[in-house]
Amino acid sequence: MVYLPIALVNLWGASTLHSSPELAARLQTVLDHTMELVSAVHIACAQTMTARRAQSYCSYILSIYTTTFSYLAPAHSWWCFPFERLIGILQRLPINHKFGEFENTMLCSYIKTTMFCRWLARLDCPPAVQECRDIFDGVYAPKSSQNSSQEFAEDPMNDTIRVPDCAMTSAVPDDLYTLLRRRTAILRATLKFDSVIYSRASTHLGNSQILYYPRGDRTLTPVPASIKYIYGTLTGELVFAAQRHLLLDPHYNTINPFSFYPDFPAKMYLTGLESRLENVKVTWVVSHFA
Template sequence: MANHIYDFLKLFGPVISWWCFPFERLIGALQKVNTNDHIGGPLESTIMKLQLRVANIRHWLRRTDCPEALKQLKILFDKCFVPTESPEEHFKPGSHRSYVKRNGAVFSPYTTHEGNTTIIYHPHPNENPTAGRIEQIDNIITLNGTHTRLLVRAHLPLPKASYNPFRIFPDFPAKTYSTHMKDSLDDVVIHAARFDFSHNRSVFLNLSRA
């Protein structure tokens, strides 16, 4: 675990938010090993033997000349664990991501790393950029591959009655917003029925009862 601290820092941010979890998980896995109440030397020996048995099973399951009896076992094995022979082929990305990299910068949802979640973005192509917070990062699987989608919650503009101390510094690239976030539910009107048809078009029908 210690060898991957650098990777964890890049993935999950400051250690104060995740530090004990990987180690506690590893300790929990070791505690589940059946040691027959042995301590000292027999304890380590029992754990090592268990690891060797698991490695041998994985070795046989990856062989092309695997016995038929073990092939039947492999069907059950793959249902319980990640297949070992070709993880790249069997890997399927989840629907959510803890971070995404673009042009050397790392962006994360606020639940993962608050330092990488505040962004300046265009709500729409023709609108001026505004400040927002990344709520969620999703993997969108299409026929052309997997794409990334950011769900962003915008900061509300600063009320006109509020004093903006940065207004007198036009050369300083800062803009003041309200600390309150935009409540997306206020923008919702009603459910809609959707139908996708030709040329990447979708039709929506307002289902308001009024």
């Protein structure tokens, strides 16, 4: 859903060259039709629904769906993907091709397991049973592949990244000094938060590309940037020092082919970066980008 429309826009969109005007017109028609479908799916899967989005969806598909989305709200509240996923899990269970009592056995086992877990969570659960629970958790609970205190700094409880106790300070580069106004700081190459790995550009370029809300204001449009440094503040929080990507220069008549499809969330920027560094907290980041 992401790669196909981006590829088609770059191959068939505005300012692309083709062997004949007829072929260019035909490909543009196919592209417009495809992008209408993609935009409709994007609107249907949005986390929020507005009157403008409902009207756009109406223009892409059918007018009857405007009333449907007005009453049902975002598709996340009523779609069936979780149930389809559960069905897939059940279908992969080994049953040795024996049917009949399988469904009843599975249902009873699920109920017994749920009741047993609920009993273990009660305050009046016997200490001996709780001790057995701790043993089983230690044996079967999933473990991280690496020690987070050594490789990453992560604190998912309060969504703040803390500097590890064993971290050492380093000399601050000149461009970072203009932002920090101090000569030493804790510098990191990578950082993991919410199961997402972020890196400085010199370590891994792909993991350094981020979309974030400027100053953490979620009413603003996210902007793309590249992480140049990951450093620790005086309060012990790890923060990004990032450079924004430059906007397309209208003086060079550069056409953004995605501007013709306002309901498809893609936009072109230059590969060049601003010279100015700015602080970006991890919780301001929306996602990586390409």
